[in-house]
Amino acid sequence: MAKKELSVGELSRRSGLPISTLHFYERRGLIASERTSANHRVYRREILRRVTVIKVAQSAGIPLAEISQALSQLPRDAPPDTHDWERIAASWHDDLTRRIEILTALRDKMAMCIGCGCLSVKRCPLVNADDHLANDGPGARLL
Ligand code: FES
Structure with a gap:
């Protein structure tokens, strides 16, 4: 059975984005992490799709502010x-x-x-x- 969360390193490897970019997205409110009991940052698995959408949208020239606005419409407590x-x-x-x-x-x-x-x-x-x-x-x- 697959783990429910990804570490920032796993999310970086799976998405092909540097960890610094993932932290930037998080500071901008595009993605959110949770903390383990050891205070490590982890991401729900559906964040990988969100990161992929951000990456594709940016490559299509959609400004980050518009991406952020669109992603804010997604449900917070359940996978889209x-x-x-x-x-x-x-x-x-x-x-x-x-x-x-x-x-x-x-x-x-x-x-x-x-x-x-x-x-x-x-x-x-x-x-x-x-x-x-x-x-x-x-x-x-x-x-
Ligand atoms: S550079 Fe466009 S018409 Fe001359």
């Missing part, structure tokens, strides 16, 4: 179930779609700008990417 994780994934769906669109546009426009290097506020789509009104002509378009 499939519906809990689906709710978090759904809450990030639109934001991730928006990030993908921005990065795709950046990738495509960057190819156009390589070799130019002007970074002109007036005409470079990388510098002024959201200037949709520039297509209507120069000057203030909303006055």
